[in-house]
Amino acid sequence: MKNFEVINMSTVQASDITYELHTIGWKAFQQLCSTVLSNLLGQTVQSFSEVNDGGRDLAFYGIWNNVENESFSGSYTVQCKHTIKPDANFSLSHVKDELSKVETLANKGLCDNYLIFTNAKVSADAETKIIAAFQAINGVKICRVFTGQWLSQKITESPTLRMLVPRVYGLGDLSQIVDERVYAQANEILSSMGGEIAKFVITDAYRKSVNALTENNFVLLLGDPASGKSTIAASLILSSIDRWQSRAIKINSPEEFKKHWNPHEINQVFWVDDVFGATQLEFSKANNWNTTLSHLNTAIKKGTKIIFTSRTYIYREAKEHLKEHAAPVLRNSQVTIYVENISRDEREQILYNHIKLGNQSKIYKTKLKPFLKMIVESNYFSPEVARRLGDKHFTSNLSLDTLSITRFISNPMDFLADTINNLDVHSKAALTVLFMNGGEVETPMKLNAVDPDYINRLGSSFHNTAKAFKFLKGSFTTEYMKENQYYWKFKHPTIQDALANKFSSDREFLNEYLLGADLLKVFSEVSCGITNIEGVKIIVPKDYYTGLISRMIKLDRKIFINNIRLSYFLSEKCDFNFLQELVITTPKYVDKLMVYSSLSHCSDLKVLLKLNSLGLLKEELRLAAAKQMSLIAIQQFDSGIFKSKINSLLTENERKTVFERIKDESIPKLFNEVDNYFQDWSGEEPDDYFSDLESAIKSYKDQFLDEDSLLLLEEADLFLNECKSDVESKFADEPYSYHEASRNENLGSNVVSQRCIFDDVDC
Numbered sequence: 001m002k003n004f005e006v007i008n009m010s011t012v013q014a015s016d017i018t019y020e021l022h023t024i025g026w027k028a029f030q031q032l033c034s035t036v037l038s039n040l041l042g043q044t045v046q047s048f049s050e051v052n053d054g055g056r057d058l059a060f061y062g063i064w065n066n067v068e069n070e071s072f073s074g075s076y077t078v079q080c081k082h083t084i085k086p087d088a089n090f091s092l093s094h095v096k097d098e099l100s101k102v103e104t105l106a107n108k109g110l111c112d113n114y115l116i117f118t119n120a121k122v123s124a125d126a127e128t129k130i131i132a133a134f135q136a137i138n139g140v141k142i143c144r145v146f147t148g149q150w151l152s153q154k155i156t157e158s159p160t161l162r163m164l165v166p167r168v169y170g171l172g173d174l175s176q177i178v179d180e181r182v183y184a185q186a187n188e189i190l191s192s193m194g195g196e197i198a199k200f201v202i203t204d205a206y207r208k209s210v211n212a213l214t215e216n217n218f219v220l221l222l223g224d225p226a227s228g229k230s231t232i233a234a235s236l237i238l239s240s241i242d243r244w245q246s247r248a249i250k251i252n253s254p255e256e257f258k259k260h261w262n263p264h265e266i267n268q269v270f271w272v273d274d275v276f277g278a279t280q281l282e283f284s285k286a287n288n289w290n291t292t293l294s295h296l297n298t299a300i301k302k303g304t305k306i307i308f309t310s311r312t313y314i315y316r317e318a319k320e321h322l323k324e325h326a327a328p329v330l331r332n333s334q335v336t337i338y339v340e341n342i343s344r345d346e347r348e349q350i351l352y353n354h355i356k357l358g359n360q361s362k363i364y365k366t367k368l369k370p371f372l373k374m375i376v377e378s379n380y381f382s383p384e385v386a387r388r389l390g391d392k393h394f395t396s397n398l399s400l401d402t403l404s405i406t407r408f409i410s411n412p413m414d415f416l417a418d419t420i421n422n423l424d425v426h427s428k429a430a431l432t433v434l435f436m437n438g439g440e441v442e443t444p445m446k447l448n449a450v451d452p453d454y455i456n457r458l459g460s461s462f463h464n465t466a467k468a469f470k471f472l473k474g475s476f477t478t479e480y481m482k483e484n485q486y487y488w489k490f491k492h493p494t495i496q497d498a499l500a501n502k503f504s505s506d507r508e509f510l511n512e513y514l515l516g517a518d519l520l521k522v523f524s525e526v527s528c529g530i531t532n533i534e535g536v537k538i539i540v541p542k543d544y545y546t547g548l549i550s551r552m553i554k555l556d557r558k559i560f561i562n563n564i565r566l567s568y569f570l571s572e573k574c575d576f577n578f579l580q581e582l583v584i585t586t587p588k589y590v591d592k593l594m595v596y597s598s599l600s601h602c603s604d605l606k607v608l609l610k611l612n613s614l615g616l617l618k619e620e621l622r623l624a625a626a627k628q629m630s631l632i633a634i635q636q637f638d639s640g641i642f643k644s645k646i647n648s649l650l651t652e653n654e655r656k657t658v659f660e661r662i663k664d665e666s667i668p669k670l671f672n673e674v675d676n677y678f679q680d681w682s683g684e685e686p687d688d689y690f691s692d693l694e695s696a697i698k699s700y701k702d703q704f705l706d707e708d709s710l711l712l713l714e715e716a717d718l719f720l721n722e723c724k725s726d727v728e729s730k731f732a733d734e735p736y737s738y739h740e741a742s743r744n745e746n747l748g749s750n751v752v753s754q755r756c757i758f759d760d761v762d763c
Contacts, residue, residue: 014552018152021119022086023198025352027757029082031202033117036154037078039161074112074141077105081118084763090120090147092129099133106139114140119148163210163239165202165558196240196387198233199353203346205337206232214305215239218298218329220275221309223337225494226384226412228308230273232337236307240269246305252482253285254292261299269305276318278439278493279500280535282524283568284561286318287601293323293330294688300329311493312336313534321601323691337383337577347376348757351386356761358390365762367400374402374757380410384492388412393475394419416498420476429460430468431476435499436513438521443479443486454512454582500525500537514540514548519555522548523565529575536573545578546585553586567603571610583616590621595628598692599640605629605649612649626650630658634666637673637692639699663704670697670716678723686727693720 022027033565079098081090095116105111114134122130127145134143155161205221209232214218219236221229240246244268244648249260257270276286289296298305308319322330342350351372355365368389375389376380388394389408398408408415420431433450441449445466452462460468469477469488478491490496503509514522526538528545540548557563570579590611593604607623611617612675626649633641640646641662648653670693677693697717700708 007293017120019150019155019596020086020148020230021082021151022084022088025084025349025356025757025760026080026082027352028201028349029117029119030080031349032151033078033080035165035202036151036161039158039164047606074494075110076113076115077102077111078115078117081116081120083118083120085120089126090118090122090145092127092133094118094120095130099137102140103137103422106137109139111139112141112731114143116143116145117151118145119151122147132419145684151195154348159239159243160671163243178573186420197235199350199357199387199390200231200235201234201346201349201353203228203337203342205335206235208335209236210239212333212335213305215332216329217303217305218333219307220315220330220334221307221337222312222315222334224339224382225311225497226382226492227337227339229337231383233271233273233309237269237271240305243363244269244305250480250482254288254295256483257292257299258295261295261304263299266303268299269307271307273307273309274311274314274493276314276526277535279311279497280524280533281314281317281536282565283321283572284564287564287603290321290323290560290601294685297329297687298685311535315317317534323688327522342381344376347381350383351381351389352757352761354383354386354390355758356390358387358392360390360392360395362762364392364395364400369758369762371400371402371405371521372761373756375405375409378406378409380412385409385412388416390474397422413494413498413501416494417438417502420495420498424468425459426464426468427472427476429458429465430472431495431499432458432491432503432509433465434469434477435496435503436517436521438518438524439496441469441488443488445469445488451512451516454516468730497537504538510538510540510544513538513548514544515551519551519564520565523569523573527573530573533573536563542577546583549578549582549585553589557592564603571606574610576614576616579611579614579616583611593621593625595625596630597632597636597638599629599632599638599646600643605646606693608631609645609649622649630654630661633658634661637666637670637696639692639696643704659703662700663706663709667700667704667709667712670700670712671719674716674723678727681727686724689727690720 021032024032079095081094083090102111102114116130122145130145131143134140145361155165205223205228209221210221213236221232223229237248237250241248241389244267246267247265248269248271249256250271250273251260252272253259260268261270262268275289276282296306336391355368355372375385386410395408395415398404398415406752420428423431434444436450445462447462455465473479474491476491476495477484477488479488481487501511514526525536526540527533527536528540528548529542530536531539555562555566557566570582574582590607593608595605595608597601599605605625608617608621609720612622629646629649631640632638643660650658674693677690681689696722697713701713701717704710705712
């Protein structure tokens with residue numbers, strides 16, 4: 001049992017910080033009360049069905065010490081009374097029907113104490129009459145009434161509570177909720193969400209995310225498109241700003257992380273949306289994060305909080321390129337959002353919030369109301385579908401009948417494409433410009449964003465296209481800040497997917513896009529003849545190959561990111577015909593491909609392997625690459641040589657020879673190599689620093705099973721562990737962790753109800 005303090009209502013009503021609780025609906029209000037009681041009072045709160053509650057919405061058992069040092073104990077019954085009217089008054093007449101129920105409960109020993117929560121206003125006279133009526137019942141020791149002002153004060157006093165109910169950030173005056181020092185950045189994030197935070201619903205995925213971030217300082221949110229990853233991430237960011245006074249930084253690359261992370265600032269929180277690519281894997285991002293994992297791991301250990309989001313299929317592919325051992329939290333702090341596992345209660349609340357707080361007319365909401373239960377029960381339900389149903393821009397051509405609504409839910413991409421097609425020419429031009437720039441355009445829009453002649457051919461103008469972005473804001477686009485500059489981006493990546501589908505058959509657009517868009521963006525969005533790559537919607541026809549190759553070959557490969565992106569594009573997204581034309585028309589490019597360490601991450605080697613697998617690599621080039629690979633494997637202890645895909649470049653004899661040389665030349669030198677590493681250590685993160693040697697030893701143990709080799713490998717392994725332990729003791733700073741001691745947060749119970757949550761959705 002827990003002790004808790006009750007504050008007199010008159011004191012509470014002095015607070016001038018209020019939340020718009022009348023907008024959240026009766027069910028969310030009941031859940032809010034449950035969360036407040038669970039968190040502030042430390043109670044395990046039980047919720048009951050609205051129809052069969054017997055006069056109890058919530059119940060618990062405990063000891064109560066009030067401000068006058070009076071002590072009460074026993075059973076508690078809680079009744080929640082919600083109104084959708086912002087200035088409604090509450091009186092005894094609103095709870096008269098509860099008197100007989102409370103009498104029955106008191107006779108059973110279930111109502112020693114009776115608490116009423118309401119978001120309405122309660123006068124002193126009304127409070128006195130309510131308390132007198134219920135305390136007159138035999139068995140009721142005490143009755144108290146708590147208003148929305150009491151709840152508002154409790155929410156305002158507790159950042160921890162706000163983290164558990166993040167939608168409150170969208171229900172009140174943010175400047176009164178958070179510290180002035182962090183108001184600007186919190187407001188920036190809240191503005192970028194366009195009111196979505198007020199519609200946020202606590203789900204099991206959010207609960208797990210809060211625990212992961214609190215306990216591990218890191219969370220990787222995974223899920224299918226439109227599953228709500230970014231909304232959860234934004235809610236976590238707002239909560240972190242508030243709860244831990246964190247300085248929030250939204251970044252797009254590991255370079256930005258290195259630039260902004262301050263090891264001497266313990267309260268930073270970083271958010272990286274679509275960390276490995278928005279609609280498909282961007283190999284360069286995965287590769288660049290690989291080189292930053294040691295910094296990431298160190299930052300997390302020092303208390304910095306980091307939030308990643310990624311589509312599940314993109315992360316699945318990225319994992320093949322990530323050194324997860326360098327940052328174990330990538331494995332240990334994942335939260336996957338399964339839309340099909342969102343509970344019925346959660347689905348109902350998500351749909352309710354989007355319809356209730358959306359921009360649809362009252363008439364529309366009333367006509368849609370009979371179909372809401374069907375939508376909740378659909379296997380195709382997702383938070384994004386709910387958002388679009390609540391936004392009039394997405395439903396202008398939707399007939400409100402069972403067949404049409406079913407099609408809208410089950411084929412959201414088709415309806416989205418139709419919606420885009422029905423936009424005015426200026427709005428379509430704006431979305432086209434955004435797509436051609438890889439989903440990111442500076443605001444105000446600059447003249448070099450796209451060829452003005454092309455905009456004119458679309459039927460618009462530069463001026464009208466720039467103006468259209470503001471019209472699209474909130475539904476199709478949103479603003480965000482990066483490096484002190486505002487940008488437009490798509491409101492949701494599925495809009496980018498729909499545009500890709502639309503443009504894939506538009507030959508005029510395709511020609512303009514391939515010849516005019518940023519080439520690195522083109523590499524991310526298209527493939528040449530490969531049709532089974534998840535996320536790729538634009539398949540370049542063969543008659544465009546020559547033009548793309550002639551442009552591509554002018555790319556400055558001395559710039560690291562250019563070479564990485566080009567190599568991944570050629571090795572993973574181009575078919576035989578494209579690569580054959582590349583070899584024939586630009587042999588100098590192929591001649592300059594080089595093999596360098598590490599073999600597993602050598603971008604040029606990936607191209608050589610692809611050309612060799614298709615029979616397009618000249619033997620002299622293959623021999624040169626095979627020789628260099630072998631030397632790297634032997635002299636640099638590079639275990640990548642054991643991967644079948646990599647050693648496929650070698651003949652059977654070449655493979656046998658290099659394996660024998662590793663056994664005879666590399667393994668005997670391994671002990672000394674560990675010592676060299678140890679002596680050369682200069683402050684790097686230990687796990688990352690020794691990872692290549694650890695990988696080599698493990699691979700050698702799997703490959704060479706003779707007694708002499710295993711003995712040498714065991715000695716080297718033991719010595720490496722000793723060296724690593726020594727380095728870790730030098731590397732470690734003072735033991736320190738910024739996050740609070742981990743504990744399970746009770747977020748309140750799900751309430752199973754027979755009363756329809758949608759009763760007041762159109763009020």
